[in-house]
Amino acid sequence: MARVLIDSPLPQLDRLFDYEIPAELAAEARPGVRVRVPLRSAGRVVDGLLVELGEPDASDRPLSQLETVVSPVPVLTPRLYALARRAADRAAGSAGDILRLAIPKRMVRAEKAWLAAGSPPAPEVEPADAAWADEVLSAYPGLATALDEGERVAVDAPPQPARLADGTAVGAWAILLAAAATRTLAAGRSAVIAVPDHRDRAQLEAALSARIPEDALVRDDAKQSGPARYAAFLRTLSSAPCVVIGNRSTVYAPVSELGLVALWDDGDPLLGEPLSPGVHARDAALLRQELDGGALVFAGHTRTTDVERLVAVGWVRDLPAARRVSPRVVLSATREGESHAARVPSSAFAAARDALAQGPVLVQVARPGYAPVLVCARCRHPARCAHCGGPLHAARQGAAPTCSWCGRTAHAWACSECSSTFLRMASSGSERTADELGRAFPGVRVIVADGDHPVSEVDARPALVVATRGAEPLALDGYRAVILLDGDRMLMADDLRIAESCLRWWSNAAALAAPGAPVHLVGVTGDVARALATWTQAAYARAELADRAPLRMPPTVRVAAVQGPRRAVDAALAALRTAVPELDAEAVLGPLAQDETVRALVRFDYGLGARVVESLRASVVAHAVKGRRAAKGRTPGAAHTLKVRVDVPDLDL
Secondary structure (H helix, E strand, O other), rough: OOOEOOOOHHHHHOOOEEEEEEEEHHHOOOOOOOEEEEEOOEEEEEEEEEEEEEOOOOOOOOEEOOOOEEOOOOOOOOHHHHHHHHHHHHHHOOOOHOOOHHHOOOHHHHHHHHHHHHOOOOOOOOOHHHHHHHHHHOOOOOOHHHHHHHHEEEEOOOOEEOOOOOOOOOHHHHHOOOOOOOOHHHHOEEEEOOOOOOOHHHHHHHHHHHHHHOOEEEEOOOOOOHHHHHHHHHHHOOOOOOOOEHHHHHHOOOOOOEEEEEEEEOOOOOOOOOOOOOHHHHHHHHHHHHOOOOOOEEEOOOOOOHHHHHHOOHHHHEEOOOOOOOOOOEEEEEOOOOOOOOOOHHHHHHHHHHHHOOOEEEEEOOOOOOOOEEEEEEOEEEEEEOOOOOOOEEEOOOOOOOOOOOOOOOOOOOOOOOOOEEEOOOOOOOOHHHHHHHHOOOOEEEEOOOOOOOOOOOOOOOEEEEOOOOOOOEEEEOOOOOEEOOHHHHHHHOOOOHHHHHHHHHHHHHEEEEEOOOOEEEEEOHHHHHHHHOOHHHHHHHHHHHHHHHOOOOOOOEEEEEOOOHHHHHHHHHHHHHHOOOOOOOOOOEEEOOEEEEEEEEEOOOOHHHHHHHHHHHHHHHHHHHHHOOOOOOOOHHHHEEEEEEEOOOOOO
């Protein structure tokens, strides 16, 4: 008998189905292979994964037979299924959704080439490279031992740029993680490292490629071609250890003899999974380490409140460096006699002028474009599109205003409040800032780096690099000065974690400065500015946790969002109250109407997580089964579906 997991988005099908194995498929029907099976309720043949083999039960119930075995390659390992099942159960989701992220689509040519090549030999790390890794790790006393003993640690990466032996510019963090992976591979175990985007992956790949054999480095990237990504996945199925680097789904890579799982910059939203069930790479890594063993490393230039909570409860150990290194941060404010409207204070302006004599200067801004926000010149009311109500922006000086939503040009715009026809630029984007600084520093190169103008690296010649947050390019030997603008505007965003996010953006930019170069934070005061100036991000995260605990804000508690028809949401909340009577009276916020549905938030302690999620998942399944026979004339859709999302980062109804 074969037990098969059906590939279906329906929550009621998130279980194993029993099928009889016909004699002609007995040799191929092994655990982990792709199969096709009949689904009686749908009257069709569907895809699935053969999870395990078992003995038929004693009942006389006839079983349907496997239709076919799609591929002889066992792509689903027992450990991967256990991880997917555990992650799905924690997030009130389906294991099939997790496996859809973890296992790429089958590519026949790549599969045939892998089968013909056979298992690769065990990689050998040169003694000199193993010694190099030990030397790098020695900057963190106890880190090498923690890797060997499979501990969970949080480290603050060195906030400085570095150069490899071939002259390639990388962050010092990439060298640290490359050393950890090299030591792990030298011990005959595999390492899995997840980073937010392709630029981080390129730095890590450059740091690793010179230290480990080429066939032991596996690149897992969603932007790869289908055959290349499937070939990389097949390499992780081999018994030979390897180092896998990639983005958020990399944490599921089914490597053998796992020795290390590492996450770089876990506060980056790119490590959060937008697809159902929305398991963050950090949570998946924690589950992976708990199930498979090996070490777990959280590294970053700052500390998220999520990781700091784990440190506070003793689940993760804080491992500081032997020698504390921090950038030279200056809190820049307008001096006496200067206009408070001055965007760049004289101290920051002078620092940029002096630094340009030596090399490049980085200027970080909040938004891309020229003038992202336009307002009425008379009453300062935000300028809106007459067709869709979207905000207007200017692409360049003197250009007609354009809607950011529908793209229409507002040729005859008039203010809806005072009827004025004159507009004023209320903010400066990267292009306008570059234009203004270009006039202030004539003859100096000006480089714009944002989403529309991606730049990965700049040379050591003098230049003004104007970049949006997160798009800052690397500079050979680091920037000679860093100016952080629009900090007050960034902090005004309507987000529970905005101060934490700003500290991460500023810390990552400050880490690009050359040793001793000034980093000017303009116009920001308070705790978050002091945390950057003193380079005490972990202490700031602890203070944030202390402030959120009395208010029961995440991550001090877990939060689940329940959305759907009002009757279904009310029934799910009532069932939850019955199943988990320990929930306090203020655990549920809402429900509030949102378009055709309502939405409620449920706050619960970590100790109640399993029972809360089980109850909510049961309500989702019950609603899905009940809704199969929709009323005549009603079209099934999002308005008639009950949805649950667990571990929502913000309390936003």
